[in-house]
Amino acid sequence: MNNFFFNTILLKGSNVSNHIRKNLTLQINELKKTYNITPKLSAILVGDNPASQLYIKSKEKAFKKMDCISETHNLPINTTESNLIELIKGLNNDNSVHGILVQLPLPKSLDSKKILHSISPEKDVDGFHPMNIGYLYQGEPKYVPCTPGGIIEILDFYDIPTERCHAVIVGRSNIVGKPMYGLLAQNLRKGNATVTMCHTGTKDLSYFTKQADLLIIAAGIPEFIKGDMISEGTHIIDVGINRVNDASEKKGYKIVGDVDFFDCFDKSASITPVPGGVGPMTITMLLSNTVTSAKNSI
Ligand code: GUN
Numbered sequence: 001m002n003n004f005f006f007n008t009i010l011l012k013g014s015n016v017s018n019h020i021r022k023n024l025t026l027q028i029n030e031l032k033k034t035y036n037i038t039p040k041l042s043a044i045l046v047g048d049n050p051a052s053q054l055y056i057k058s059k060e061k062a063f064k065k066m067d068c069i070s071e072t073h074n075l076p077i078n079t080t081e082s083n084l085i086e087l088i089k090g091l092n093n094d095n096s097v098h099g100i101l102v103q104l105p106l107p108k109s110l111d112s113k114k115i116l117h118s119i120s121p122e123k124d125v126d127g128f129h130p131m132n133i134g135y136l137y138q139g140e141p142k143y144v145p146c147t148p149g150g151i152i153e154i155l156d157f158y159d160i161p162t163e164r165c166h167a168v169i170v171g172r173s174n175i176v177g178k179p180m181y182g183l184l185a186q187n188l189r190k191g192n193a194t195v196t197m198c199h200t201g202t203k204d205l206s207y208f209t210k211q212a213d214l215l216i217i218a219a220g221i222p223e224f225i226k227g228d229m230i231s232e233g234t235h236i237i238d239v240g241i242n243r244v245n246d247a248s249e250k251k252g253y254k255i256v257g258d259v260d261f262f263d264c265f266d267k268s269a270s271i272t273p274v275p276g277g278v279g280p281m282t283i284t285m286l287l288s289n290t291v292t293s294a295k296n297s298i
Helices: 013-035 050-065 081-092 112-117 130-137 146-157 177-185 205-209 261-265 279-296
Strands: 040-046 069-075 099-102 166-170 194-198 214-217 234-238 242-245 253-256 268-271
Touching (some): 013 146, 013 279, 146 279, 166 177, 166 205
Parallel strands (some): 234 268
Antiparallel strands (some): 242 253
């Protein structure tokens, strides 16, 4: 038990998400009333990966709830690269479609980079196209990848300082780590931090995590970060969603993050729970990017 942070703040993504969705509702109503435009997402799912199917279902549900359109193109696992690119080209040219999302991971037989590059940057609501990553790294983000974008919103909503802070990111994926670095390091809203990016090749990870004012973990390893790896007063953002066996649970498993929540809670100034932290933000940011694209289409 530490002496300073008895009131660790729980960073609940649902609070932030509700706040953003209220604002999005106003924008969606305005688009409909004034321009007769309904924001529309076209998602593409190749194969039958159960986790991907679940993600796609959640996206469809969220879009429906917000009175937006979400259509899913379910393609067989043996879909060829050229067929997929043809479909994407058609969606690029379809004026009723504002956002295109190819659910990852794609089957190994397909070249993910080539597929993602074929999405028009104007409809790239995932923010994965090199042009959108380039804009982000030049300090003029257009479509920001949803998870890092959602983290910035959480930091803003709960007034977690980043200015002149040392932010340490664990994970260098294109989906989270790399765009997160770009957002925090630049002088943008909730940026201007000094950022260290760690990864599986980092020697003595604790040396870096102990220096963090803000620690962002996207390593994909259940309960990887322990209390003795952080300093008192650290703000912790846990991006991990890991299913681990647990006989005491009715379902036989539970969902945990990349942070050992109970081990780190007392030492941290604030921490995202898993589930309920970063997770609820991702689809909200996808909605936000799709609404932005719909507005840009006017
Ligand atoms: N798979 C896991 N996360 C994501 C995401 O944010 N976008 C897409 N398209 N696929 C994913």
